[in-house]
Amino acid sequence: MELLEKVAREAEERTQVPAYPVSVEKVLKAVILSGDFWKIVDYSDEPLPLVAEILKILNREGIIAFEGSQILLTEKGAEFVKEANIQPPVSHRCKCCNGRGVVIDETLKDAFEKFVEIQKNRPPAIHCFDQGYVTPENSFARVALADDRGDLRGKKVCVLGDDDLMSIALALTGLPEKVTILEIDERLINFIKEVSDKYNLNIDARVHDLRKPLPKDVVGAYDTFFCDPPETVEAIKAFVGRGVATLKAERCAGYFGVTRRESSLDKWRKIQKVLLDMGLVITDLLHNFNEYVNWDYYEEMRGWQLTPVKEPPKEIWYKSTQFRVETVKGFKGFNEPIVGDIYNDAESSTT
Ligand SMILES: [Fe+2]
Known part of the structure; x- marks a missing residue:
């Protein structure tokens, strides 16, 4: 047409x-x-x-x-x-798992119920750190996914940036051998430390600006990482690269989300190439796996200036695809300092 x-x-x-x-x-x-x-x-x-x-x-x-x-x-x-014969799409997503392919079953239920209570007291998302977090079910579905793929039991897990309180979710299951969290926001680290003490979770929680190189003892020391990078090609390279730098060997895994809300398929192609060039294989891509709770600062974000009608979001609209990557021979992380603004491009809207 x-x-x-x-x-x-x-x-x-x-x-x-x-x-x-x-x-x-x-x-x-x-x-x-x-x-x-x-x-x-x-x-x-x-x-x-x-x-x-x-x-x-x-x-x-x-x-x-x-x-x-x-x-x-x-x-x-x-x-x-x-x-033009343009017809609306019809969804056939599985209602049981919401299309995630994993469910929070009996073995995870106790930990999940504790998590639901704990996260009610979490600090709210703030704009200065570009924060936004997923639903508690979503955080735990990620735990279920990682356990399903064999990346948690007896493994050392590093979480880079923890809006989603993944460190708490992971530690509550008792599955990983060790959970480390590096996060810039002191409020979140204090919250995680309090929860860790109260529930005896032994989380290694540290305030760290991920634009700086990783602490030495974290490099090459983990089996699995989780992160939620900003959505530019440079940021994915830098922050997923950081995650990869925490991994100890080949055949280790990483988890992160990439959204279509701020990425065209042309950009996705570049992102996927960056991942492949780091020596990663994309083993899983789960569309709309992640659902972000609407944040309070929507009026401050770029997207709000662009909307043709000014109506706040009522339902969850910001979703992302869950990536699972795995290292193979020749993989290489990124641990250089990150300088300049790598958070914005023409497609971004929440910064
Ligand atoms: Fe299902």
């Missing part, structure tokens, strides 16, 4: 985010499903700045209308999607 191509080209020009006719089609499909901006970003699986721009152009073209907080197809738009 000519219109799809024209809108994609204009949106790409304005946002500098790679766009295709399919991107426009996905946004239109999402608009058929929901009038809510955040759900449209969620369903379309395109970067937020691109979705916002596509919506504005479609509005100018008379295809969609902004009515209060709602984004709707106009009569012309409804005719267009019908003619």
Whole structure:
């Protein structure tokens, strides 16, 4: 369709985010499903700045209308999607595991219930550290995933940055031999230390700015790492690289999320190449595994300036794909100092 191509080209020009006719089609499909901006970003699986721009152009073209907080197809738009045979996507996600492929079963239940109580007192997410955390079920689903893949029992685990309180979730199961957490936010480290003392978890919790090289004793000392890097190619290289630098050998594993909300597939390709170049194999990619609880500082983030209608998110919209990577012969981490702003690119929206 000519219109799809024209809108994609204009949106790409304005946002500098790679766009295709399919991107426009996905946004239109999402608009058929929901009038809510955040759900449209969620369903379309395109970067937020691109979705916002596509919506504005479609509005100018008379295809969609902004009515209060709602984004709707106009009569012309409804005719267009019908003619172009654009149909809304249908989900077949497993309702039992929410598509994660793992469940929090009997063996993890006690630890999970404790975790749910503990995390109720957690410090809130703050903007200055670009924080945002997943639901408690989500943190534990990650534990279940890592245990399922054989990366926890008797293993030393390093968590780099811990918005999600993974260190507590991991230690509560009693499965890892050792859990270390490096985190810049003193509030979080104090909270983790308090919980560790109270529940006798023996978590090695340290305040550390991950832009600086790792503490010497952490390098090459772990079997498994978890991190949640910011979403630029440079940041993935630096922070996943840090994680890889904690690993002791080949065939060790790393876990982290990458979102489509702030990454086009073109950027994903570069990210995957960076991972492969580090000597990693991507063994698992689980779409929308991670679901982030809406944070309070949404009005301060770039995405809020871009939205065509100003309505706060009501439901979870920020999701990410869970990556599991494994080291093979010749793997190499990254432990150089990180300098300059590597947190922003044209596709980012939550910083
Ligand atoms: Fe399932």
